[in-house]
Amino acid sequence: MNSDSVSEEEKAGMHRLEAHDPSTLAKPQDLMQYEMTIASASDLLARINPDHPEMSRIPKYVGQILRNSLTLITPTLDPIGVATDPLACSANHSCEPNASVLFDAPKLTMRSLAPIKKGEEVFISYVDNTDPFYRRQALLRLRYRFECKCSKCQLGIDGRENAWAKPLENLAPKWASLARDMDSTENYSAGPENYLGESKAEVDMSILQGSVYHDYEPIRQQKDNNLAIEALEKIMRTCKQSEMWPITRQPYANVRVDIASRMLDQNRVALALFQMAKTYFLIDPILYPQDFHPVRVVHTWNLAKTLVQAYSSPNDPSQTVDPGVEQLFQRGFDFVVPVWKLLKKLSVDVVKSHGARSRLTFMVHTLTEQVKDGIGMQNLVQIERDPLGMWREFEKWAHYLE
Numbered sequence: 001m002n003s004d005s006v007s008e009e010e011k012a013g014m015h016r017l018e019a020h021d022p023s024t025l026a027k028p029q030d031l032m033q034y035e036m037t038i039a040s041a042s043d044l045l046a047r048i049n050p051d052h053p054e055m056s057r058i059p060k061y062v063g064q065i066l067r068n069s070l071t072l073i074t075p076t077l078d079p080i081g082v083a084t085d086p087l088a089c090s091a092n093h094s095c096e097p098n099a100s101v102l103f104d105a106p107k108l109t110m111r112s113l114a115p116i117k118k119g120e121e122v123f124i125s126y127v128d129n130t131d132p133f134y135r136r137q138a139l140l141r142l143r144y145r146f147e148c149k150c151s152k153c154q155l156g157i158d159g160r161e162n163a164w165a166k167p168l169e170n171l172a173p174k175w176a177s178l179a180r181d182m183d184s185t186e187n188y189s190a191g192p193e194n195y196l197g198e199s200k201a202e203v204d205m206s207i208l209q210g211s212v213y214h215d216y217e218p219i220r221q222q223k224d225n226n227l228a229i230e231a232l233e234k235i236m237r238t239c240k241q242s243e244m245w246p247i248t249r250q251p252y253a254n255v256r257v258d259i260a261s262r263m264l265d266q267n268r269v270a271l272a273l274f275q276m277a278k279t280y281f282l283i284d285p286i287l288y289p290q291d292f293h294p295v296r297v298v299h300t301w302n303l304a305k306t307l308v309q310a311y312s313s314p315n316d317p318s319q320t321v322d323p324g325v326e327q328l329f330q331r332g333f334d335f336v337v338p339v340w341k342l343l344k345k346l347s348v349d350v351v352k353s354h355g356a357r358s359r360l361t362f363m364v365h366t367l368t369e370q371v372k373d374g375i376g377m378q379n380l381v382q383i384e385r386d387p388l389g390m391w392r393e394f395e396k397w398a399h400y401l402e
């Protein structure tokens with residue numbers, strides 16, 4: 001806690017945060033964790049300076065961190081800030097976890113991803129476990145100081161998330177020379193997180209991969225949607241045109257999710273829907289094999305909500321209809337079929353992913369009931385039979401865009 005490295009503005013912000021009240025920690029082990037955190041923070045600070053002026057404020061800071069790591073989270077998973085909670089800290093990491101941590105403010109829950117027998121250890125993933133092997137290993141070593149030896153890491157680079165679309169030697173000369181140009185100015189191949197091997201082809205590809213992650217990481221902070229979309233499109237072009245990234249390889253898959261959400265903010269609804277359909281049909285089932293995986297459920301929820309919005313937009317005077325959606329209507333697309341089928345399945349999956357009493361479950365069930373009331377019982381039978389094959393039409397959306 002070197003006070004020189006914290007700006008006055010950051011300090012003021014920290015002081016304004018509400019602190020966690022230790023009296024709300026009901027379980028003795030939670031209170032013990034809280035006190036141990038204070039003790040170790042005090043010990044660290046004392047090693048720098050036993051008379052440090054901030055010493056007496058440590059309990060308050062620890063309380064603030066505890067409190068704020070809980071309240072900053074939404075049930076739809078963004079943003080993820082886990083590390084300070086005693087419950088989350090008590091579970092070990094695996095890149096193939098059998099549980100996930102979810103926040104339903106102010107409560108934190110752990111939900112299982114696979115059957116867990118009595119006495120079996122519960123694992124969560126501290127990093128994005130869809131990232132390639134070397135990236136996961138590097139992040140875990142950097143942030144948590146350990147080398148992961150989980151079942152997925154034992155596969156090393158043979159794991160699915162490391163697969164390229166083609167052998168690296170087949171990288172087109174144009175991209176290989178671009179990589180070499182980049183390497184003379186940026187040092188993308190130096191970090192262990194982008195390591196692929198020592199051959200020329202592996203080094204070239206690690207530079208391209210490094211440039212993609214390097215461009216991607218700051219975009220989340222980008223407030224300007226146009227700039228963000230431009231940057232995300234540049235990454236997608238590299239992944240697509242180099243012909244090396246399968247659509248499921250990161251960060252290509254995450255970039256697609258982000259670009260769809262940015263496009264929605266700009267009312268480019270149809271384009272966002274086509275991207276979300278690709279994620280729904282072709283990417284998520286591979287990245288998150290369980291139907292009820294929380295990430296998959298959240299993506300499906302966003303897709304269903306967007307379809308409802310598109311479907312109701314012509315009758316809603318407060319909305320401008322996206323020309324792409326207009327075209328879908330003109331071609332006779334019936335939104336109500338995918339809306340109903342997605343919500344029906346989601347109503348079941350969300351209970352498994354987020355729990356029966358979570359806020360997301362409530363939202364899904366509420367929307368499902370509203371849609372059902374709007375459709376009416378008689379029409380519902382017809383919609384489920386789907387005689388015009390609208391679900392098949394909907395599946396085709398997954399192939400509209402690159």
Ligand SMILES: [Zn+2]
Pocket residue numbers: 094095096136148149150151152153
């Ligand atoms: Zn691992």
